[in-house]
Amino acid sequence: MTTPEAPAGRRGALATAPEAASPDAPATPVAPAAPGPVRQQQTSTVLTPLGLLTVLLGAALPMIDFFIVNVALPTIDHDLHAGPAMLEMVVAGYGVAYAMLLVVGGRLGDMIGRRRMFLWGLAAFGLTSLACGLAPDAWTLVAARVAQGAASALLLPQVLATIQAATTGKRRAKAVSLYGGTAGVSSAVGQVLGGLLVSVDLAGTGWRAVFLVNVPIAAAAWLLAARTVPETRSPHPARVDGPGTALLAATLITLLLPLTEGRAAGWPLWSWVLLAVFPFAATAFVLVERRAERLGRTPLVPPSLLRIPSVNSGLLMLVPFTLGFGGFMFVVAVALQNGLHFGPFAAGLSLVPLCAAFFLASLAGPRLVLRFGRRVVVAGSLIQGTGLALLALTVHDGWPGISVAALAPSMAVLGFGQGMVMPVVMRIVLSELPMTQAGVGGGVMVTTQQSGLALGVATLGTLFLSLLPSVGIRDALLAALLTQLAIVAGTTLLTLRLPRTVR
Secondary structure (H helix, E strand, O other): OOOOOOOOOOHHHHOOOHHHHOOOOOOOOOHHHOHHHHHHHHOOOOOOHHHHHHHHHHHHHHHHHHHHOHHHHHHHHHHHOOHHHHHHHHHHHHHHHHHHHHHHHHHHHHHHOHHHHHHHHHHHHHHHHHHHHOOOOHHHHHHHHHHHHHHHHHHOHHHHHHHHHHOOHHHHHHHHHHHHHHHHHHHHHHHHHHHHHHHHOHHHOHHHHHHHOHHHHHHHHHHHHHHHOOOOOOOOOOOOOHHHHHHHHHHHHHHHHHHHHOOOOOOOHHHHHHHHHHHHHHHHHHHHHHHHHHOOOOOOOOHHHHOOHHHHHHHHHHHHHHHHHHHHHHHHHHHHHHOOOOOHHHHHHOOHHHHHHHHHHHHHHHHHHHHHOOHHHHHHHHHHHHHHHHHHHHHHHHOOOOOHHHHHHHHHHHHHHHHHHHHHHHHHHHHOOOHHHHHHHHHHHHHHHHHHHHHHHHHHHHHHHHHHHHHHHHHHHHHHHHHHHHHHHHHHHHHHHOOOOOO
């Protein structure tokens, strides 16, 4: 028997037992004995600490892989003769596929079970990581990265949806904060780990190790998930919105592809054509989604979801925040290696203070937000701006003799501010979501996050790379940092639209 998804107090009703719904279940006189195990499964939908650790590990893998490749780009260029356009595709191909399919991944989890999709996503992520690590040429690597992004889109939405469906109260608030902390820390850890793996050159694998390391981790996470993650799904799952999915894909591709590849290709005609198509694709997507909801269907991104105040204000702030974050990580990775001539390990090590401060701030976030509400985000945004200003001063005054230690203070301040912003904003987005929209809501939020990261690489990355020939690396980096500082000023104003209190 399938029970409706319940409010927070009725956690046992959140799962649908596959055995009970199976058409092959034996209809014999001993059938009354079956409800025992079925009831056991239905009442075991509480996410245990080990289960939470497992889903957070699954969430970390796709996030790490968005950034882990950054410090390996010079080595990939040398080994595969990739060139600037191909290198940007290695980063952006993953990000575009990832962002394009995230909402679909959330909807599939609602339909066929979030634990099941989590397991399938882990398996696909491990296999596509293997394909990336064994790629013989640049085009094969780009194709494998696109496939890896698609696998990530199956995996990641199940994490937030499972947290929403299988936790309540303070446990949910803490789990969402840990998810937000994982999102930020994984980004920095990706570049630190990437630098370490390239430097160590395990068994002569060089840059390939940044992908091959995922295979045993994904296998271990799969085994843990099979034992510790409860099965949940929507009681009234909707079909995948085909027209909405196609139009969302067209919207993201027509924006991100020309912004990422246009500069490296010399801004050919196709890049301008795609940019011209973008507003029409975006408008068509909005109109189709509104019409689908008006007719009683379930659109890919329900417009009513975006009318929830916490969702609307949180997503509006998440876009510029992640745009600046994604662009910063890409630009800094290139500048440290090509400008300061840091090796991959030193370039990754430079981000350790940011990573550690981000994690500490994300741990303090749940307690701070209960006392101060949205003022935590305001303070975090101001601290982030201070960190960027300090980093810009360090670059301006100390170039080219800047050491890893000289970068540490500004990186720590920057990371602490970011750690006060991202987890709390994610918590705000999810705070008023109805339980029945846990999957699609999580998918929309992570799509926004990943689209922002990819857009940051495309915009700040393009600004930085286009300025290099004329002004040099130092001034190009300063231009990118000051641009991000302006973006942070805008996000600080947007904090005033957030709910005063946070659930």
